[in-house]
Amino acid sequence: MAPRERAEPEERERCITGVDGLDNILNGGIPRGNTVLVTGSVGTGKTSLCLEFLVHGAIAGENSLYVSVTENSEKLLANIIPYDFFDRKLIKEGHLVFIDLPVIYEKLGLEKLEFEFEEVNILITAIGNIVDELKIKRLVIDSITSVCYRLKTEENIRDFILKLGSMLSSRGCTSLLVSEISPAEERYSHYGVEEAIADGVVVTGNLERRGDLLRTLQVVKMRGTMHSRAKYVLDLTTVGVLLVPLLKGGSVAAATGG
Amino acid sequence: MVAVTTEVSEKLQALPEAAAVALRMKAEHYFDVIRAMLDIFATKKSLDAIYVTSTIPSTSIINALDVLEIPLDHIWFVDCISQIMMSPGQKHDHAIYVESPTMLENLMLKVEYLIRKTADRKNLVILDSINSLAIHNNTKILSEFLHILVNNLRAKEAYTLIFSMEEYETEEIRNMLNLVSDETLQVEGEG
Secondary structure: OOOOOOOOOOOOOEEOOOOHHHHHHOOOOEEOOOEEEEEEOOOOOHHHHHHHHHHHHHHOOOEEEEEEOOOOHHHHHHOOOOOOOOOOHHHHOOOEEEEEHHHHHHHHOOOOOOOOHHHHHHHHHHHHHHHHHOOEEEEEEEOHHHHHOOOOOHHHHHHHHHHHHHHHHHOOOEEEEEEEOOOOOOOOOOOOOHHHHOOEEEEEEEEEEOOEEEEEEEEEEEOOOOOOOOEEEEEEEOOEEEEEEOOOOOOOOEEEOO | OHHHHHHHHHHHHOOOOOOEEEEEEOHHHHHHHHHHHHHHHHHHOOOEEEEEEOOOOHHHHHHHHHHOOOOOOOEEEEEOOOOOOOOOOOOOOOEEEOOOOOOHHHHHHHHHHHHHHOOOOOEEEEEEOHHHHHHHOOHHHHHHHHHHHHHHHHHOOOEEEEEEEHHHOOHHHHHHHHHHOOEEEEOOOOO
């Protein structure tokens, strides 16, 4: 009997993040339409990484949306790293859009501190409408932890992320959901649900080695692509996020922050 | 002393493109080697020099360059020693600082940053010195660091020069340099 030919899995289209090191780790970029959890403790570079992803998208002609949940986007823009490649024209021309989620809550009349199933649906529909209207191809929600805070139950959180991911994916929109965890956290998300549902998990953290504190990044999971699972050291610079492999020759004393 | 400068600059100019070279010298030839490298070799080849110092603070080298009348326009420093010395020295526009010579990954990141900032010209990366880095790091991590750095630089078509002071060389350092360098240049200082 002739051996049966096995069909090669079709290579998924990539969303090139523009962060060279990360695109190398991901073997060419994030599979388009994936919903990726970017998780880590404070000061580990999550927001900078996400902003750079959006700026590169906008430069490449993909409309990009940053949904700010906790910080006013004006304040965020004032503190943005002065990237060599960033041009405010991207905002003026509508390729890079900043929206404060509390403003959307207000417009939708979602003023309750706890959302039920129905409010979750209203919120997802509203985000979907914005994505459609502005033809968004890249989206960041910073942070999903703050949104989940209002959802209270695991079921609601699971439902929200599943529906959000599926809605964005069906529109070919690649999204990064920022998740905040404490340095001592042993899981990748605050509620433990987000990491299981997301298509990818990128962990940023601090690594203490003999008294030196290094910023690290590790791709733990990414559906639809082969990728490195090694830990890298990152630097936030005006030319963007730079990554190099974590050296293993020395004794690594303790790992914190994921 | 002019002989040393001439000798080193001639040896450097004979190197193939993007070579990784161990430069063995006596401490007394230090400034002649710097002149040969920065004033003659880098200028002739139109290279931007990235000078990684873990031996003496960048300000000391900048002062010496000033005395030697070598312009700083195309010379950049990654200074791994000033911060650990806790000296409130003046920061220089052409220097970026790494907290400690033990932060080898950050050192690589700063070199990468400067390579991107000087993208219009090819680079010469000088590591001064393997001996001082060996004071702060064990051989395993230092070998790994050199292996990654040198290969990265080679891929970027940059020259790598690694200083080694003969007086402070150990067998381990010699083995490490042999492993990562394309060749070793011995500064004779004669003639």
